[in-house]
Amino acid sequence: MVVPKAQTSTGAAGSFHADGLTHHSLALKHALRRFRASGGSRVLDLGPAIGRNVQFLSSFISKLFIADLHGTIWSQAGRSGLDRVKLDRILSRDLPTTNQNPIDLILAWDLLNYLDREQVTTLGRHLAKLCRRDSLVLVWLSTLRTIPELPGRYLMLDPETLRYENASKRERRSPGYKEPDLEKLMPAFEVETSYLLRSGIQEYVLTTRSLT
Amino acid sequence: MWKKKENEPLTPEPAHRPEAPSPRPAAPRRSDRAVIGPTLKISGEISGEEEIVVQGRIDGKLRVKGQGVTVGKSGKVNADIHARTIRIEGQVRGDLFGEQEVIIETSGDVEGNLIAPSVRLENGSRFKGSIDMERAKQTQPQPMVPQPGPVKPAPSPVGQPGKEQAAKPSPPGPGHRNPGS
Numbered sequence: 001m002v003v004p005k006a007q008t009s010t011g012a013a014g015s016f017h018a019d020g021l022t023h024h025s026l027a028l029k030h031a032l033r034r035f036r037a038s039g040g041s042r043v044l045d046l047g048p049a050i051g052r053n054v055q056f057l058s059s060f061i062s063k064l065f066i067a068d069l070h071g072t073i074w075s076q077a078g079r080s081g082l083d084r085v086k087l088d089r090i091l092s093r094d095l096p097t098t099n100q101n102p103i104d105l106i107l108a109w110d111l112l113n114y115l116d117r118e119q120v121t122t123l124g125r126h127l128a129k130l131c132r133r134d135s136l137v138l139v140w141l142s143t144l145r146t147i148p149e150l151p152g153r154y155l156m157l158d159p160e161t162l163r164y165e166n167a168s169k170r171e172r173r174s175p176g177y178k179e180p181d182l183e184k185l186m187p188a189f190e191v192e193t194s195y196l197l198r199s200g201i202q203e204y205v206l207t208t209r210s211l212t
Numbered sequence: 213m214w215k216k217k218e219n220e221p222l223t224p225e226p227a228h229r230p231e232a233p234s235p236r237p238a239a240p241r242r243s244d245r246a247v248i249g250p251t252l253k254i255s256g257e258i259s260g261e262e263e264i265v266v267q268g269r270i271d272g273k274l275r276v277k278g279q280g281v282t283v284g285k286s287g288k289v290n291a292d293i294h295a296r297t298i299r300i301e302g303q304v305r306g307d308l309f310g311e312q313e314v315i316i317e318t319s320g321d322v323e324g325n326l327i328a329p330s331v332r333l334e335n336g337s338r339f340k341g342s343i344d345m346e347r348a349k350q351t352q353p354q355p356m357v358p359q360p361g362p363v364k365p366a367p368s369p370v371g372q373p374g375k376e377q378a379a380k381p382s383p384p385g386p387g388h389r390n391p392g393s
Contacts, residue, residue: 049316051333054343058331064343071338096342
């Protein structure tokens with residue numbers, strides 16, 4: 001299957017820094033289309049629980065797992081940060097056990113922007129265990145120098161439109177991950193498609209390379 | 213053990229009240245709602261057939277037949293809850309089995325799995341766990357937003373309430389681990 005790589009959206013709107021902005025997501029549209037075409041039914045949202053997203057997803061999925069890693073990681077990181085062992089413990093506790101029913105789509109949103117390289121590797125290893133072949137992961141990386149200090153919330157308005165909300169006024173340096181970083185740090189996944197938005201977000205849809 | 217009304221002394225009802233001779237004077241109607249007050253801590257299994265409001269703490273199991281359970285803002289429940297409708301304004305660590313609906317209000321904080329035909333998370337609520345959407349779809353005839361446009365049909369149609377395995381909801385486990393347990 002030929003998939004477009006690094007397309008530039010003409011419909012990109014908003015900035016990573018402001019509150020309540022509309023975000024046109026070609027990657028979400030792509031991921032949902034692929035998810036539905038493959039008969040997927042199980043979604044893992046690594047972000048916080050949002051009623052609107054639950055209602056939106058309930059029209060076409062059978063099970064939704066909400067991990068709220070954004071909240072947990074920040075509440076437990078403290079000043080000393082979060083080492084691999086602590087993160088391992090959080091992920092073992094907060095990610096679902098899927099047994100014979102793997103996750104079809106993982107919504108990671110902008111979480112990776114807030115993890116260092118070791119943490120991304122740890123997260124990738126845990127996520128790979130939840131996936132089947134061709135499971136999808138939606139990941140957004142910032143191409144800007146700075147990002148809001150804390151991750152935001154994405155409300156699904158329709159299959160390609162989100163509203164981005166972020167209450168944090170302060171900023172921090174962006175790790176500036178790019179596609180090669182993703183494939184190196186998360187070797188179980190490969191980039192299926194990506195879209196560069198004018199707002200400074202590179203959207204990726206990853207798929208499992210092979211079962212680990 | 214339970215209060216019938218808030219701020220009322222705990223006076224257990226007799227198991228059987230003899231019939232009053234008719235004609236019976238019109239007595240004020242008693243509320244069928246039991247309130248577990250904010251200072252009460254209960255460990256064990258609670259079951260019944262009347263509405264329960266939890267403002268205190270429960271560790272164990274809570275099962276109410278055909279009625280609702282509300283965990284108030286000061287309520288802390290470490291238990292699975294089975295009821296017709298479940299409304300959470302406080303903190304719950306456990307699975308929620310709603311025959312009709314589960315609502316997590318803005319102040320609600322839940323870690324567990326939700327199994328109900330209808331699930332509502334209010335803006336600002338905290339939830340971590342899984343939601344069984346197969347059952348949630350049964351009472352949501354219209355999706356909130358339009359379906360994606362040109363989508364290749366999946367092997368089994370999705371998003372059509374009539375086509376679902378409505379009669380046999382999937383069991384809660386093995387799903388999300390309950391972090392609190």
